[in-house]
Amino acid sequence: MNAITLPDIAAQTTSPTLPLDWVGMCGVALPLILEGRCITAHADAGVSLDDAGARGIHMSRLYLALEALEREELTTGALRRVLARFLDSHLGLSTRASIRLQGKALLKRPALVSPLAGWKAYPFEVSARKDRWGFHVELHLELAYSSTCPCSAALARQLIQQRFSEDFANRPLELEQVLTWLGGSQGIVATPHSQRSSAQLWVRLGAGEDIPLRRLADLAEQALGTAVQTAVKRADEQAFALANGQNLMFCEDAARRLSDALQGQDWLTGFRLRVVHAESLHAHDAVAEYRWNYSAE
Incomplete structure (x- = not known):
């Protein structure tokens, strides 16, 4: 029996119409190996469609190229190879490729005083692109902390x-x-208000191979001084109250602390940050932002 040739509609040419900036897939479920652990992530993967006469790209080729990320630690080198495969599989069609990976990294954090420890989730995003300007990688991390006014x-x-x-x-x-x-209660007639706060960091990575998620989380939490806790005993809660009382900060203070910590790192080339203090006094948030060597693109 003769093999049946299946039609490839995407490969059909059309009369020249319009090239497209980006075509691909969003929300592809994907296991990643990060910090030595397997985590569940979602990927957005795509390429430019520069050939105005091409009807579409080959989605399945992008999907199959993503499988390489399942088998090795997530590094900038691994991302570079996947993007190269995106473009190699679309020769004549595309000149730009990009990938965005989103997930939550679990890091084990010790208590302040007691021997307890617990897991804390850090939402993250790794974005990489390859274009005529070269190869670019960015790490986005979100973390929670406490701030006392x-x-x-x-x-x-x-x-x-x-x-x-x-x-x-x-x-x-x-x-x-x-x-x-x-x-007694008559002595502490008033207490300062504290609030759970969040910091979002967008860091452009330099020439290193690793994705420094833990390093970035450690650096930011050390700069802020009052990261939210996991497992605690009363001694830990007391130590946390002491840390808050000796670590008063407005959102402006938090933004400047993070900026000072990040600007001293040789593994990044630029960053943007945003801190949000979800105030307990007001019904609105207090927000501060800063960017260094980070222009909008």
């Missing part, structure tokens, strides 16, 4: 001072009485 802390301290003056104005001070007062 410096203004509310000062106002709370003032109220505590006033109450202390009222309660001890005409009394001799005795250490035990003061300690009892400080440990």
